[in-house]
Amino acid sequence: MKSLAELAAIRDKMKDKVAIRDSENGTRIVVGMATCGIAAGARPVLAQFVEEVAKAGLSDAITVTQTGCIGICQYEPVVEVFEAGKEKVTYVKMTPDKAKRVFAEHIQGGKVVAEYTMGN
């Protein structure tokens, strides 16, 4: 069984790490989680990005956050990627599988997955 003692051990491991997160220069992955996004399947998309970041051990450099409706409900689930010094990239009609590919090719590989962006 998961115990609070185990949680305390994680806490002790985390304590020093928390302060060094670089939110200024880091990458932000923002998932639309309003009614429209949730109904279209945003929850598993968000979970997939969180899992990919954790698997890659990049939680200091990449944050995954949630936002409300940005007004393009018919394109949900919508994911926006913000990288320092670069233009925002908006991915539309996302799925967990597409999230995997965006993470590998764009977030880690630096190449935008154009076919999943708006207007494609």
Next chain:
Amino acid sequence: MKELSLNVLDVTENSVKAGAKNIDVFLIEDEKGILTLTIGDNGCGMTPEVVKSVIDPFYTTRTTRKVGLGVPLLKMAAEQTGGSIDIKSEVGVGTTVTATFDTKSIDFTPIGDMVATMTTLIMGAPDRDFEYIHRKPGAEVTLSTIALREVLGDVPLDEPEIIAWIKDYLTEQYNNFGGTN
């Protein structure tokens, strides 16, 4: 919504947006198969006029768009099973949304993945406290972020390692819960 847990996620986001510090999410199933969902918060609350209009799909606080569907979708999910929805709210005190469902109805939407809903909520609002209870006769799943915070101190709840622990903690409890409706 394909799962009731998605309605829960959506409507509980309203409590977060209302600035609530404490948010209760309770799912209580009785021996007759009646499920009562309660989402209670100590957020900004609503005037009686706003409460009346909030179940209307064409009422929303948003200014960029004129439709809000969260509560109407929950109401529909409850009423299609023969259940109902009730909203009690007071400005400056908070809001409690209660919905009842007959889980025996063929139109009952399966509860679905409440673990994903609770971890998503905590990730999205790690500065709030959530009290989660899912109970049915003879079994219970609980989570209190207040209790977790007592252990964690200054370490935020949305650290990936902490979220992973919460996910496992709830999943383990659900393994002993014997499945949901």
